[in-house]
Structures are given as C-alpha cells and as structure tokens.
Amino acid sequence: MSEPLLKVKDLEVIYKTDLETVQAVNKISFELNKGETLGLVGETGAGKTTTALAILRLLPERNARVLGGSIEFDGHSIFDITEKEMQKIRGEKISMIFQDPMTALNPVMTVGDQIAESLILHNLEGRSRDQIEKRVEEVLELVGIPASRKKEYPHQFSGGMKQRVVIAMALACNPLLLISDEPTTALDVTIQAQVLSMMTELKEKLGTAMIMITHDLGIIAETCDNVGVIYAGEIIEYGTLDDIFTGEHHHPYTVGLFGSIPNIEKDEPRLHPIEGLMPDPTALPDGCNFSPRCPHCMDICKEVNPDILVNGTHKIKCHLFDDVEGFAATEKEAE
C-alpha cells in the first residue's frame, strides 16, 4: 500500500465557449488506494462527472480545457501519454459505468458482442474466440444474467438488466479502477439495492478500486470507504465514512446535505433544503463558493477563499474551523 493507485492533484477543468467560461472543476485533489472505494457526492453540476471524464481523458475536445493539476494513475501521469496508450488504459485498467443504461448500449449489437468488445480490444492473454465467448458467459453469470441471453439485443432487457450488462462490460477485463457515474439513478429502488449489493460483492471479490459518483448519501453510506463532498467544483469536505457520517465537525454544506434527507423518526411536516441555488459556475463568488448560501457566513468568507484544514483523515475547507482545535492548515505548509 505504498503508492496510491490514483492520485488527482489540483485538477482544474473549464468549459470554454465563445460567450462564457464555465469553471467546472476547481483544484480538486484526492487519492485512491487499491481496493478502496471513494464516494463523490454533490449536487447536479458540481463537477463530479467532469472529474470522472478527466481521469479517462474523455472530456469533450471541442470546449473542455484542463487548466492545471495532474492525474497520476498507477505511477503514470495521464496527461503525458499518447492517445494510443490511453486507449490501452481505458477499458483494461480503468473502466466506467455510465449513468443511463438505456442509452449506454449499442442497439444493434447483441449484449454478448458488446461485452466481448473490450476483451477483443485488450486481448493480452491472446485468448481465442472461444475463450472470449467463455469469458463473456462468465461475466454475465457474475452479474446475475443467464449466459444463454448473450445473443439477445439490449431492447430485450429491462432497465435493471441493462445496467447489469453495462456493469458486466466494465468488469470484463478486471480493471484496477472502476468509475461508476451515478450507476443507479435510472433504476427503481428495489433494483437499485440489488445492483448496489452486487457491485459491493464484486468489488470485494475482484479487489477493484472504485470511484462512486452519486448524489445519494444512502448509497455512499452503503458502499464507500472514503467520501468527498463536492460543491461548485471543489472538494469542501473529505474524510473516511466515519468522519463524514458520525464526525463532530462538518462543513455547513455537508450539514445541509444531511438536513435535506427526510428523517423517519422525527415527524416533520417539511424537508429542510439548502436555501438558494448553486453559484453560477461562469461567475463564482469571491471568497468561499458556498458563502452566499451559508447560514454561518462570516465577513471573512466573502473575501478569502478558505484553505483546506486537516484533522487526521478529515479535511474541511471552511473558515468556521480556522480556530478549532485539531484542525491545521497543513496543505499550506507542504507547499
């Protein structure tokens, strides 16, 4: 466990059009060890998917620019290798599960052929056609689909089954890292539970590291080891599952997120949403990005963007904890 599998440091991504510049990801840093699961939570448009696409170098070339930062995977910098080498990494070492299983499958290919695609593309062990077919059947059974259905087309599967196929495709090559981009949003709750427990099981069986992107704290609680809360392109709180769910100190946004979940024990007539909207990513506020919506906003928050404060495994980016015991701005010293 010396070198982390994935090291993202100060990643900055913008989407640039003629009219405006969208600051999608602002200096995100995190690390992921082999076999661990990192959850990224946040609202729509917080930059979760952009981060994921940047790791695979799949950002839309037309308008996305990586301004700065580095991504290191398995000891290599993702931005320094050629497209050819990147194609080798995609699917073989890092694979992605897409948000919407309804559209992530090619309608004119049988599911078996689609799963076989990445096996054919990354045929390291020199498998023959028969062995590939066998592996396809294996993977299908692994995700709980009878192997006899491999000759069927995507439209013959239900939504939950399609998502299983998408997962099977991602797992076919035993990747080191699996990026799941809201894998269960398109599914209903019962199927969601099935798919999640299946993914956790598979992850344990295969030792795959995973980045779980979601806006559902329940999913995070169920599957993750570490959690990063993303707001307006920044990780504003980061820690182990315990730090985030049972810890004492929290970023006001995280408190707000938890407050937005209905509590079954308290009989409350209304939910407690976070007031206001995400700041316009084309014109982020001065100081802390959360300050316009923050219930504890102080004068300093409107002027100075807070540093990341560290307390053991727990990191918070908020002025509230500037003077709280145990939190120290170690990030600064390191520079």
Add this chain to the structure above:
Amino acid sequence: MDNNTAAVKAEVPQTPQKKKSKKNRQGKEIWRRYKKSTPAMIGFWLMIIVIAMAVFADVICPYSDCIKQDIMNRLQGPSMAHWFGTDEYGRDEFARIVHGSRSSLWIGVSSSVFSMAIGGFLGAIAAYYGKAVDNIIMRITDVVMTVPPILLSLAVVAALGASMTNLLIALTVSCTPGMIRLVRSVVIGLTDEEYVEAAKSYGASDLRIIFRYIVPNAMGPIIVTLTMNIASMILSASGLSYLGMGIQPPSPEWGSLLSDAESFMFTAPYLLYFPGIFIVIAALSFNLVGDGISDAFDPKLKD
C-alpha cells in the same frame, strides 16, 4: 432453446470456419426477419425477375433482335410475333427492353452504390472529426450542390466524352453531395449517443467506433436512400441519353426507349407504356427491398 442449439452448432467447427459460421448465422437471422414482410418479399421477387432479365438477356432473345431494323413492320402494335410491338424502325420492343435492362440496371445500381461509398465515407469523416475537416468537406459539397445535377452531369460528360464509364462518373458525381449531407447528419446524431462515449471509455479506436457503432446504426436511412437513388439514377441516365450524352444508339436503354417513344405518343402509346412499366417495376422493387432490408437490420423491430 433456439439460442442454445445455435450455440452448440456454432461451436462444432474448427477455428478457421468459425468466423464464417457466425456471419452465416447473422445472415440467416436477417433473412428470417426479412421474409416476414410481404411487401419486402414481393419487391425481392420483382428484383430477381429484373436482374434475371438482365443476366439472361442473350438467352431470352439474341442481341441482334434488338438492333435488326425491319422498316416494313414499323410501329406495329403488340402481337404474337412482337410481344411488345415494334418501334419506328421496326425493331422488336421486347428485345430492346430485355437488353436495355442491362445498361439501365448497371448504371442505376453502380452509380448509386459508388455514391453511397464515397458519400458515406466523406460524410462520416466530416461528422465524426468536425471542425476543419467538416468545414472543408461540407463547403466543397455546398459548391457542388449549387450546380443543378443535370448540368453537372452534362459538364462531366462533355469534358470526358460520351461513354458508359463517363456516364457513370457523371451520375455518381451528381448524386454524391446529397449522400454526404445525409450521412453527415445521421452520424452527427449518433456521435452524441452515450454508447459511443461508452465505447471510447473501454478503449475502442476511432475507426472501430465508426465501423462497429456508427455505421450499423446509420444503415437504415442510408439503405433507403440508396434504393431511391437507384430509381432516380435510371431516370437521370435516360435524361442524359435523351440529350445524346449517355448510351449511344443503337444500343437500347430504358430511358432512351422512353424518349424515342415520345414522338409517337399518340400513334403508338405502347412504346411509352412498356419501358415505363419496367422502369417503375425496377424502381419499386429496389425501394421495397431497401425498406425490407433496413427493417430487417433493425433488431428493435424483430418479431
């Protein structure tokens, strides 16, 4: 059940034959779906008849029949001796139609297929790569499209000289821009699909994505346009023949048969009917087959 037996069958042969048997299986599957549609089957048999006519023209009647003039028997109506009557020089109309099918079909099919190949390639590249590549290809296409197709063909034939090959080139050139536009628009829609992004995410190269993901999904509209083009190319060829730029007399060709008959429209209307009917049959059969194929290729319409 069905799937299992197919799988067992496919696993029996050794590796070299393996690929073939897989292709076969897919072909059979498509054929099975194709057979279910009655219009498609009618189109299929009509197409077979028209093609057979072109292939076995010499067996049906010797070529000399269609150029042998018999001035005593000019403009005879249909009879046992001359099934479709005779034209202004007393040539047997039936023989001329049978032999005319060769050049008409050849011109219609090959110019459409060539324009599909060229247009498909350029259109797909323009759409997939976008930016400068797209701009260059599409602006050239725009320029070519500003010239009316018949003038364009005329210009090409005038520059290269009248012959079968040059006629083909002329028709292909005039037909390609439309194909480029069609393919480009279809492909642009498809490149935004999530399954294309998913394919990228597991490391597929651009070429593989174009040929495995985009082309098969774009096949439906392209095949339908192709078959429509076949019919309109037969007609355009006849227009050029009429202007003396296409097939040179006395060789028969459906379009020129039709334009020759024009002056006898009132005295011998059958000279108009028969080539017209055959052009319609050929065009209709290709259209029906095209529709049938594009449906058979679409797995969503299966069963």
